Amino acid sequence: MYSLKLKQHVDSAGDAEQVSGEPLWTEAVLPGCPVRAVLCVTAAVTVLLGLLWLYRLIFCPLLLRRRLDEVGYVTEKQRSRAQVANEVRRRRKTGDLPPVYPNGWYRILDSSMLERGDVKDVTVLGQQVAVFRGLDGRVYALDAYCPHLGANLAVGGRVVGNCIECPFHGWQFGGNDGKCVKIPYAEKVPHFAKVRPWPSCEVNNQILVWFHCDGEDPEWTVPEQQEITEGQWVYRGRTEHFINAHIQELPENIGDFAHLNFLHTPGFISGTDLRFTGTRICTFLQHIWKAQWEPESEPNKHCSRMFLQHTLTVFGQHFSLLDVHVVARQVQSNQITGTH
Numbered sequence: 001m002y003s004l005k006l007k008q009h010v011d012s013a014g015d016a017e018q019v020s021g022e023p024l025w026t027e028a029v030l031p032g033c034p035v036r037a038v039l040c041v042t043a044a045v046t047v048l049l050g051l052l053w054l055y056r057l058i059f060c061p062l063l064l065r066r067r068l069d070e071v072g073y074v075t076e077k078q079r080s081r082a083q084v085a086n087e088v089r090r091r092r093k094t095g096d097l098p099p100v101y102p103n104g105w106y107r108i109l110d111s112s113m114l115e116r117g118d119v120k121d122v123t124v125l126g127q128q129v130a131v132f133r134g135l136d137g138r139v140y141a142l143d144a145y146c147p148h149l150g151a152n153l154a155v156g157g158r159v160v161g162n163c164i165e166c167p168f169h170g171w172q173f174g175g176n177d178g179k180c181v182k183i184p185y186a187e188k189v190p191h192f193a194k195v196r197p198w199p200s201c202e203v204n205n206q207i208l209v210w211f212h213c214d215g216e217d218p219e220w221t222v223p224e225q226q227e228i229t230e231g232q233w234v235y236r237g238r239t240e241h242f243i244n245a246h247i248q249e250l251p252e253n254i255g256d257f258a259h260l261n262f263l264h265t266p267g268f269i270s271g272t273d274l275r276f277t278g279t280r281i282c283t284f285l286q287h288i289w290k291a292q293w294e295p296e297s298e299p300n301k302h303c304s305r306m307f308l309q310h311t312l313t314v315f316g317q318h319f320s321l322l323d324v325h326v327v328a329r330q331v332q333s334n335q336i337t338g339t340h
């Protein structure tokens with residue numbers, strides 16, 4: 001609109017001095033235009049980003065990742081996290097050790113991460129596993145490395161029926177028992193051509209594999225949690241904390257509620273560094289915990305329940321907004337489901 005007005009003045013007057021006593025080049029009109037446009041665009045982009053952030057916050061599942069140093073892992077001065085972690089690992093190697101990993105079921109994927117015909121390369125308990133969903137809809141897990149020349153079946157491998165085909169020379173291995181069923185350029189398949197199958201199951205929208213240090217078959221099954229399978233509990237996201245500890249230590253810590261009122265009384269604002277959480281400044285905010293633990297009876301002896309109550313006090317006054325009542329079910333020692 002502004003540029004049209006200017007053109008009319010120039011055409012009719014023949015110069016850029018003055019028409020009807022008004023200056024043709026009004027300072028307020030042209031220079032303000034790009035500034036206002038920039039402001040408008042900035043405001044629009046800010047509002048859009050804000051709406052996007054709000055949408056993701058409310059409607060998208062949470063994925064919060066926290067690094068080692070955000071969850072209380074303190075490195076020594078002038079040494080990197082990697083150097084400290086390596087030294088800790090070296091120290092732990094001395095002495096007699098129990099089997100490195102406890103026997104049991106381990107969650108490796110969510111069901112939604114593996115469509116029919118998909119293959120995933122999974123690292124679990126220090127081993128490489130090719131996990132795939134056959135065309136029958138079942139999940140299969142095999143050692144990832146091909147017995148022929150060692151290609152990783154999960155990197156470029158293809159699902160054929162309920163088998164996986166190696167990306168290198170096309171040998172095909174059955175999902176059930178890991179035996180080679182076809183070599184495209186040979187008529188016979190040698191009997192030793194097979195990969196180790198991992199017992200696997202799919203329950204509560206999760207895919208799990210069984211590990212036993214002596215290779216024994218599964219000793220129990222993972223119980224179905226009806227609230228999940230019937231859709232009463234809806235997936236809202238997860239947090240992933242990177243922790244420098246043995247895999248068994250964390251589930252054992254969850255069952256150890258003697259430490260709750262000793263270690264976790266200081267308010268959450270005092271941080272996670274244990275050298276400073278007890279400082280007096282933060283004592284106006286305190287957590288109070290009550291917990292009880294019960295094993296389940298047969299046939300679910302590998303399960304237990306924890307009843308946990310949490311309250312928060314501010315300057316000694318109970319602040320009920322943050323009251324939390326949790327019933328957590330611990331399956332074996334490495335899977336936990338719960339309700340508030």
Ligand code: FES
Pocket residue numbers: 146147148149150151166167168169170171
């Ligand atoms: S390496 Fe797998 S078929 Fe050759």
Ligand SMILES: [Fe+2]
Pocket residue numbers: 253259263264
């Ligand atoms: Fe703790």
